Amino acid sequence: MDLKLEVVVLPVSDVDRAKAFYEEAGFRLDVDYVADENYRVVHLTPPGSQASILFGTGVTTAAPGSVQGLHLIVSDIEEAHAELSARGVPMGEIFHDAGGVFHRGTDEARVSGPHPERASYGSFVAFTDPDGNGWVLQEVTTRLPGR
Structure with missing residues (x-):
């Protein structure tokens, strides 16, 4: 199914x-x-x-703005950040998690810049719509086996 x-x-x-x-x-x-x-x-x-x-x-x-954590997958986080910024979307800075895996729902353990090895699933950038609904771009270049 x-x-x-x-x-x-x-x-x-x-x-x-x-x-x-x-x-x-x-x-x-x-x-x-x-x-x-x-x-x-x-x-x-x-x-x-x-x-x-x-x-x-x-x-x-x-309530308007209550949806958080929506993820859009991109193949190049820097290119996506630049394109959305050029379109007028207020973007945060690119970040990765200090633990190297996914990211937390808070700023805790966020490290500025893409993942040092540009590991798939490791780099992010956040933005919100005008109501505050929260989006995250996540860089995925290689899917894990079976996904």
Whole structure:
């Protein structure tokens, strides 16, 4: 059985502002559907992704900005950082974890710069959307066996 993550629902306070932000970041607009003043669905897909994001009016009761830890995989963390910065996305600095594995949900043990050996899964950069929903770019160049 295949289980494929298709959509992540993001809580936002201003649908048009969020739509503009994600389009500026390079996400493809798939749907912008308005049923009435109480229901609007905006669906966008990150470049190269099979999974998408969805937000709008009447689609979630979660607080705007409450989604954290969304990861986008990139093959070159420095190139991705530069491209998103050039698109106007406020990016943090590239970092790696002092332990050399994944990263923590806090700034604890963050070391500035990419992983010293540029180990796959080892380099990160974080950014947030205008509501504070948190994203992390993670550099993956080689998948672990079986993944």
